[in-house]
Amino acid sequence: MSWVLLAAVVVVVVWVTVLCVARSRRLDRLHQRTDAARVGLESALARRAETAVRVAEALGAARAAPGSPVAALGEASRAAGAGMVRDLPRESEQAVEARELVENALSRALSVIDRETLPTALLAELVDAEQLVVLARRVHNDAVRDTRGLRSRRLVRWLRLYGTAPLPEYFEIAESAPRVGSPADPVG
Numbered sequence: 001m002s003w004v005l006l007a008a009v010v011v012v013v014v015w016v017t018v019l020c021v022a023r024s025r026r027l028d029r030l031h032q033r034t035d036a037a038r039v040g041l042e043s044a045l046a047r048r049a050e051t052a053v054r055v056a057e058a059l060g061a062a063r064a065a066p067g068s069p070v071a072a073l074g075e076a077s078r079a080a081g082a083g084m085v086r087d088l089p090r091e092s093e094q095a096v097e098a099r100e101l102v103e104n105a106l107s108r109a110l111s112v113i114d115r116e117t118l119p120t121a122l123l124a125e126l127v128d129a130e131q132l133v134v135l136a137r138r139v140h141n142d143a144v145r146d147t148r149g150l151r152s153r154r155l156v157r158w159l160r161l162y163g164t165a166p167l168p169e170y171f172e173i174a175e176s177a178p179r180v181g182s183p184a185d186p187v188g
Contacts, residue, residue, distance in 0.1 A: 031165050073109040096169045
């Protein structure tokens with residue numbers, strides 16, 4: 001009888017140990033995926049800011065009247081390009097919110113400019129940069145969702161299998177609506 005009880009206890013301990021190791025490895029891979037997705041998002045946002053600066057220069061933001069859409073684009077693109085909030089992988093919720101505000105201001109400024117006056121190559125680059133931001137944000141938020149989902153499991157919380165890794169934050173910015181007839185749209 002004692003052999004059976006001892007064997008059952010050993011089986012349970014081995015099973016819990018294997019489960020904990022598997023979950024901690026999966027959680028580590030998810031945190032790495034989230035960090036990589038954040039770097040990709042940061043890169044896409046920087047590319048969009050650089051493109052927005054060139055768009056503002058092409059539209060004459062320096063000569064534009066204060067308060068005009070072109071002047072607003074110039075200000076927003078400089079703020080986003082200056083990196084008001086950099087190194088986002090491990091920062092506070094307030095810093096992420098500040099970055100979201102800057103990026104939303106740039107999105108609003110880009111949405112009101114007259115794209116008909118832009119050179120075709122610059123317009124194609126802008127559309128491509130905007131689509132890349134949308135894709136990178138979705139990939140990042142999917143990684144955050146998966147990481148948070150695993151971290152919310154009871155065993156992970158009880159045994160603190162996540163270690164000292166901070167809880168990843170979603171990055172929410174307004175997505176620009178697709179534009180009909182843009183150079184990046186397929187023909188036909």
